[in-house]
Amino acid sequence: MSNEKNVLDGLAENINASSEIPEDTKRQLISNIMRAKEEPVNILITGPTGCGKSSTINAMFNMEVAKVGVGVDPETMEIQEYQLDNLRIFDSPGLGDGKERDIAHSKKIVELLHRRDANGNALIDLVLVIVDGSTRDLGTTYELIENVIIPSLGEERHNRLLIAVNQADVAMKGKHWDSVNCRPDEVLTAFLNDKVRSIRERIQTNTGITVNPIFYSAGYKEEGIDQAPPYNLSKLMLYILKAIPPKKRLVVAQHANCDEQMWKKSDELENYQEEIKNSLIDSVCEGASSGSARGGEIGGAIGSIFGSAGEKIGETVGKVVGGILGGILGGIGGLFRR
Incomplete structure (x- = not known):
């Protein structure tokens, strides 16, 4: 049984069994979930x-096909593709x-x-540019972002680009990194x-x-060596989810690494966990009669139509x-506020 069936079908079954959600709203929620099974990301x-x-x-999706330093010809001219059901990760060769x-x-x-896909939309939903935090020489990175990626994104360039500085643990040659608590001082x-x-201001000025x-920090994982705990991986996941359309967020979240230790070290963990949960509620509730947002905001959306009773229904749905x-995605419980 695929992970997709376990997560999405289980989510639909639990919503259908709920006695607290109106039947018409159930139908819309389940329709959204079933649609996610067909959404490519x-x-x-x-x-x-x-x-x-x-x-x-490896850290985010536990994709063993992405071996660190092995298995891929470093001189290959091809972009590697890693597939998890309808989630595809394209890993481009490094520049420099x-x-x-x-x-x-x-x-x-x-x-x-x-x-473009069959509907004429851009195939790539999101470009994640990873910056080497251990070096001050970012010339190659700026060249990639400013002269290759941004011009190729066209009118969608404002919404499809994320930049993340990796290797925070060695950004100052390992100094000032608390290895016991896995966080920077x-x-x-x-x-x-x-x-x-500096990166934000440079790109704003030039583009x-x-x-x-x-x-x-993604941590470090290689065959025979334990995974060093990542740092701020929950924040990176949140930014990815917020950058893609709500209807596609479940596709990404269902494949998140099931090891809770991957998600526990972050600068504002509880805030990220809450926002991740809310972004996924948005994904399930998008376009439903009870609104397309979370908790009380769902209530506010339908309250304008049904009055105070509608607000109560909306809050309940959220x-x-x-x-x-939280229950269905319990395997990635580190992403959710407990």
Whole structure:
């Protein structure tokens, strides 16, 4: 049985069995869930050589096909594809290994970003650019973002680009990283905040595009070596979910790494957990008669139509769906506020 069937079918069954959700609302919620089974999600992960693309894929999705440093010819000109049901991760070759290779790799990225699906929409839902936090030389990264990716995103460039600074643990040559608690101290946090601010301002100045980079550490995983706990992976997941359409969020979340330890170390963990849950409630409730938002906001949406009774129904729907999501996605409980 596929993970897709376990999660989405189980979610629909639990909503259908609920006695607290009106029947017409149930039908819409279940329709949204079944639609998610058919929704393809395509994410391109790119960045310079050594930035930690494979480590990030492994940590977030536990995709063993993305071996760190093995299994892929470092000179390949092709973009690797990793498939989990209807979630596809595109892993582009790293840039920074020579001008000719960079030109060839960039051409492949441009071709992929210009591809359209059967409905004429952009194939790639989201581009995640990973920055190497251990280096001050970001010339290759800026070249990739400003001259390759942003021009290829066209009118959708404001909504389909995320930038994340990886390897926060070695950003100052390992200094000021609390290895016991797996988090940066105040000095390193200030350094990383300055780095993301600098990236944001540089891209805004040169392209007019506003981005909100974050910093994180994917940890380290290689055959025979224990996984070092990631840091701010919950924040990265939240930003990914918020960047893609609500109807596609369940597709990503259902494949999140089931190891709760992957998600527990973050700077504002409870806030990220709550926002992740809310983003998934939005995904289930989108377009339903009880509204398309969470908790009390659902109540507010239908309250304008049905009055105070409608508000109560909406609030109930939000809470019930949130509870069901927490139970069905219990394997990724580290993503949810307990």
